[in-house]
Amino acid sequence: MDLHITQTDSTIGYILVGLLFALTVYIFIVKRKHKSLIEQLDQNHDIHKNILDVIDDAVMLLSKTNEILYINPTMRRILGLSENSTEDRLDALPEVQYKNKYVTLDRLVKEEHKDNSKTLSFRNTSFRMQNAAKTRPVDLHINHFKNGQYFIAIHDLESQTHYEESLLKNQFSELPNKIKLQHNLHKIYAKVHMEKVRFALLAIDIDNISELRAIFGMKQTDNLLVTFANFLKRIETPLDYSVYHISYSGFILTVNNPKSLDEVYKFAEKIQKEMVGFYKIDGVNLHLTASIGIASYPESGSTHTLLDSAYKALSTAQKEGYGRIHVHWPRKKNNYTELQLHNSMRKGFENKEFEVYYQPILDSKTKEIVAAEALVRWNHEKFGLIMPNVFIPLMEKTGFVLELGRYVLKEVLKQQKRWDFFGFKEIEISINVTLIELEKGGFSDAVQEELKNYQIDPGRIKFEITEGNAMSSEKTTQKEIEMLKKMGITIALDDFGTGYTSFSYLKRFPADILKIDKSLVENILTKEEDRRVIQSMIDVAHHLGMKIVVEGVENRQIEELVVGFGCDYLQGYHFSKPVPAYEFQEFIRLL
Numbered sequence: 001m002d003l004h005i006t007q008t009d010s011t012i013g014y015i016l017v018g019l020l021f022a023l024t025v026y027i028f029i030v031k032r033k034h035k036s037l038i039e040q041l042d043q044n045h046d047i048h049k050n051i052l053d054v055i056d057d058a059v060m061l062l063s064k065t066n067e068i069l070y071i072n073p074t075m076r077r078i079l080g081l082s083e084n085s086t087e088d089r090l091d092a093l094p095e096v097q098y099k100n101k102y103v104t105l106d107r108l109v110k111e112e113h114k115d116n117s118k119t120l121s122f123r124n125t126s127f128r129m130q131n132a133a134k135t136r137p138v139d140l141h142i143n144h145f146k147n148g149q150y151f152i153a154i155h156d157l158e159s160q161t162h163y164e165e166s167l168l169k170n171q172f173s174e175l176p177n178k179i180k181l182q183h184n185l186h187k188i189y190a191k192v193h194m195e196k197v198r199f200a201l202l203a204i205d206i207d208n209i210s211e212l213r214a215i216f217g218m219k220q221t222d223n224l225l226v227t228f229a230n231f232l233k234r235i236e237t238p239l240d241y242s243v244y245h246i247s248y249s250g251f252i253l254t255v256n257n258p259k260s261l262d263e264v265y266k267f268a269e270k271i272q273k274e275m276v277g278f279y280k281i282d283g284v285n286l287h288l289t290a291s292i293g294i295a296s297y298p299e300s301g302s303t304h305t306l307l308d309s310a311y312k313a314l315s316t317a318q319k320e321g322y323g324r325i326h327v328h329w330p331r332k333k334n335n336y337t338e339l340q341l342h343n344s345m346r347k348g349f350e351n352k353e354f355e356v357y358y359q360p361i362l363d364s365k366t367k368e369i370v371a372a373e374a375l376v377r378w379n380h381e382k383f384g385l386i387m388p389n390v391f392i393p394l395m396e397k398t399g400f401v402l403e404l405g406r407y408v409l410k411e412v413l414k415q416q417k418r419w420d421f422f423g424f425k426e427i428e429i430s431i432n433v434t435l436i437e438l439e440k441g442g443f444s445d446a447v448q449e450e451l452k453n454y455q456i457d458p459g460r461i462k463f464e465i466t467e468g469n470a471m472s473s474e475k476t477t478q479k480e481i482e483m484l485k486k487m488g489i490t491i492a493l494d495d496f497g498t499g500y501t502s503f504s505y506l507k508r509f510p511a512d513i514l515k516i517d518k519s520l521v522e523n524i525l526t527k528e529e530d531r532r533v534i535q536s537m538i539d540v541a542h543h544l545g546m547k548i549v550v551e552g553v554e555n556r557q558i559e560e561l562v563v564g565f566g567c568d569y570l571q572g573y574h575f576s577k578p579v580p581a582y583e584f585q586e587f588i589r590l591l
Contacts, residue, residue, distance in 0.1 A: 055072070055074070056074060056156075057074060057153055057154060057155050057156075058072065058074040058075035058077075058078050058152075058153070058154040058156065059071075059072050059074075059075060059151070059152065059153045059154075060072070060075045060151075060152045061149060061150075061151050061152075062105075062149065062150055062152065063148065063149050064147070064148025064149060064150075066093065066106065069149065074156075075152075075154070078127075078136070078154065078156065079094065079129065080129065093105050093106055094127060094128065094129055095127070095128050095129070096108055096122060096125055096126070096127055096140055097125050097126035097127075097135075098122070098125070102126075102128065105142070105150075105152065108120075108142070119141050119142065119143050120141070120142040120143075120144070121139070121140070121141050121142075122139070122140040122141075123139050124137060124139065124157065125137070125138060125139075125140055126138070127140060127154065136156060136157075136158045137156075137157040137158060138154050138155060138156055138157055138158075139154070139155040139157065140152070140153075140154055141153045141154075167179065168180040168183075170229075170245035170246075172222055172225055172226055172229070172245070173225065173226050173229035173230075173245045175229050175233075175243055175244060175245035175251075176242070176243075176244045176245070177244065177245060177246060178244070178246035178247070180244065181244040181246060181252055181254075184242075184254070185254075185307065186583065186586060188254065188256070189303040189304070189306075192297060192303060193303070193573075193577070195257075197256075197257040198257055198258055198259075198260075198261075198296060198297060198298070199254070199255070199256060199257065199258075199296070199297045199303070199306070200254075200255040200258055200261070200264040200294060200295065200296040200297070201252060201253070201254060201255070201294070201295050201296075201306055201307060201309075201310040202252065202253040202255065202264070202267070202268055202271075202292055202293070202294055202310065203250070203251075203252055203292065203293040203294075203295075203310040203311055203313065203314040204232075204250070204251040204252070204253065204271070204290050204291070204292050204314075205247075205249055205250045205251075205290060205291050205314060205318065206224075206225075206228065206249040206288065206289075206290050207288075207289045207290055207291055207318075207322040207323065208289075208322065209221070209248070209249040212224070216281065220281070224279055224286075224288075225245075225248070225249060227278070227279055228251075228275070228278070228279070228288075229243065229245055229251070231274075231275060231278050232251060232253070232271070235267075235270065235271060235274065237267055237270065239255050239256075239258055239263065239264075239267055240255070240256040240257065241253050241254060241255045241256070241267075242254045242256075252307075252310070255267070258296075261294075261296045261299050261327070264294055264296055265294065265325065265327065268292045268294060268325045269325065271290070271292065272289070272290065272292065272323055272325065275288055275289070275290060276288065276289070289322045289323035290323065291314055291317040291318045291322070291323070291324055291325075292314065292317060292324075292325045292326075293310050293311060293312065293313030293314025293315070293316065293317050293325075293326055293327075293328065294310065294313055294325065294326070294327045294328065295307070295309035295310035295312075295313055295327075295328045296327070299327075299329070300313075300327070300328045300329065300330060301328075301330045301384075301385070302385075304577075304579055304580060304583060305385065309328040309330075310328065312328055313326045313327060313328040314326070330384055330385075336380075336382075336383045338394055340383075341380075341383075341386070341390075341391060341394055342394060342398055342400075344380065344381075344382070345391075345395070345398075345400050348378060348380065348381075349403065349407060351381065353378055353379050353380060353381060354376055354377070354378055354379075354404065354407060354408075355376070355377050355378075355379060355580065356374050356375070356376055356377075356408055356411045356412060356415070356581065357374070357375045357376070357377055357578035357579055357580055357581075357584075358372040358373070358374060358375070358429070358578060358579060358580075358581060358584040359372060359373045359375060359571060359576060359577065359578040359579070360372050360571070360575055360576050360584070360587055361373060361430070361549060361569050361570070361571045362569065362570045362571070362575055363568070363569060364562075364563045364567050364568055364569060364570050365563075369425075369427060369587050369588060370427055370428065370569070371427050371428040371429065371430060371462065371569070372427060372428075372429055372430065372584065373429075373430040373432075373464070373571065373578075374408060374411075374412050374429050374430060374431050374432075375388065375432075375578045376388060376392075376404065376408050377578075378391050392404075392434075396434060396436055399436075401434050401436055401437065402436065402437060402440060405431075405433065405434065405437045406446065406450075408431060409431060409447065409450055410450060410454075412429050412431060412461070413450055413451070413453075413454040413456050413461075414454065415429075415581050416429065416454075416456055416460060417454055417455075417456065419585060419588065423590055424585055424588045424589060424590060425588040425589075425590055426460065427460070427588060428459070428460050428461070428462050428490065429460065429461060429462065430462040430463070430464050430492060431461065431462070431463055431464065432463075432464050432465075432466075432494065433463045433464065433465050435465075435477070438465070438477045438480045438481075439477075441480075443480050444480050444483035444484050444487070447461075447484065447487070447489070448487060451487075457488070458487045458488035458489045459488045459489070459490070461489050461490070462489065462490040462491070462492055462513070463481075463484060463489060463490075463491055463492070464492040464493075464494040464515065465477065465481070465491070465492075465493065465494060466493075466494045466495045478508075478509070478510065481510050481511075482510055485510055485512075490512045490513065491510060491511050491512050491513070492511060492512065492513035492514070492515055492549070493509060493511040493513070493514050493515065494515045494517075495515065495517045496514045496515055496516055496517060496537065511546060512546060512547065513546060513547045513548070513549055513569075514537070514541045514546050514547070514548055514549070515548075515549040515550075515551055515571075516534060516537055516538075516548060516549070516550050516551060516567075517551060517552070518551040518552020518572070519552070520533065520534060520552075521534065521550060521551065521552040521553070521558060521562070522552055522554070524558065524561060524562075525557055525558065525561070531561070531565075534550070534562065534565060535565045538565050538566050538567055539566075542566065547568040547569065548566075548567045548568050548569070549567070549568065549569040549570070549571055550562045550567045550569070550570055550571070550572075551571045551572060552571075552572050553570045553571060553572030553573075553574045553575070554572055554573050554574050555574050556574065558572075558574070559574060
């Protein structure tokens, strides 16, 4: 019995020793794991801190009493704190532009950041030190925590702004470049048309630049160009002009509202005269000349061809020799015969002399551009710009209008495809169709084929047929038009009000839109009967389920009147004249 007790006690002792050993091992393992976890957290903290230390954005963590709990080098630079600064508190808090005034960060947080779960963001705002004059553009983000601390992140837009500005400057002269010129010309042309003033372009190219570079070397020639750019900026003249450096040795001068073309020409002569000895090498004047081409609105033609006209004049001046000035004069009208035009039509298609222009159509309520009318122009290599009212009737006589119609359709579809690729706004394009195209047969099949080739939704195409043509061959036109409508294409009855369309025919004609001709609109401000006619047309069209486009909207008074009558869409020079595709696409660029 005693022996049994002794053995039991011994067993219990072994068990207790084992449990104590296991507990010791467990405690050792737990302590080791806990130490490893703490070390890992410290290591993660160091990694995050290192990341924040090297990023370009400025970040800072402040306590509720504005003590600096963390600040990275970028934020130090923005706040004007040195790298070795030991400041642990911000006495002068930065200010942010908010609702047209500057407020400090803590006030902004207390007043605007009621919800601690959300980030307070201010895009493209201004940031400055308290009561300082210098500001900088930034994107600002603030997180306010429940313990009163707040985390501030700033993306500095100043360098981005400088980069974007650098893209608009010539790398040598720091003058505005070609991109900036094209951007500014759109605004200038709009102002010119609105104020009905004169405007001129001077295209200038230093003569013999390749030989100069071969003689004096690249560095000296680059320096010459910079000096010439500064020379152009400093010319004493009463004219309001700007200088653009658009190619290596090429410059464009824009002259706003000169009194006459003669004044512009004298300005060019002054440039020629004073540049002869403006540059010295080793104390010796270098005799320099430049060719100058001048194009002036309205003398040289419309604004949309003014830059091309200036270059044409420059080319002519260069062909005449060094130091010449040439003014572009458009060719006289009607200095051609119908036979000459007919004989050059085939070549015109081959040389791509026909160009599609676009005139915007606006929603009357939102004033947004929702459509455009495609209008063709012929830039004849010999006779210059020929208007549609000249060549289209001739093409209808000779059958070329069929080829022109197919050409315009392809150009419109290709252009829509380009705009899709570059992310422009999708709009409907109106294309004029002639009676010959509809009577020939197979028109709708040809359209369907082209839509399939370019993968364009039929709903983005609208065909316009004039009122007179629609009536003259009712059965043929209706058959083709019904086939187009089945494809999803919109049909518009153009020049409505100029013919003798009866309301019974209007009810039968499968049109979606009526376009009131501008000849009915031009007198509505002075003639009560014209206003009643247009009001009646709009009411009838709406009762028949059709939309109305009013053409010939030339000013705000006409716009307000026809909008009051209930028209759906507006078109006219008040909004824009027909312009080339590269100008029109600025209207539909998605920002």
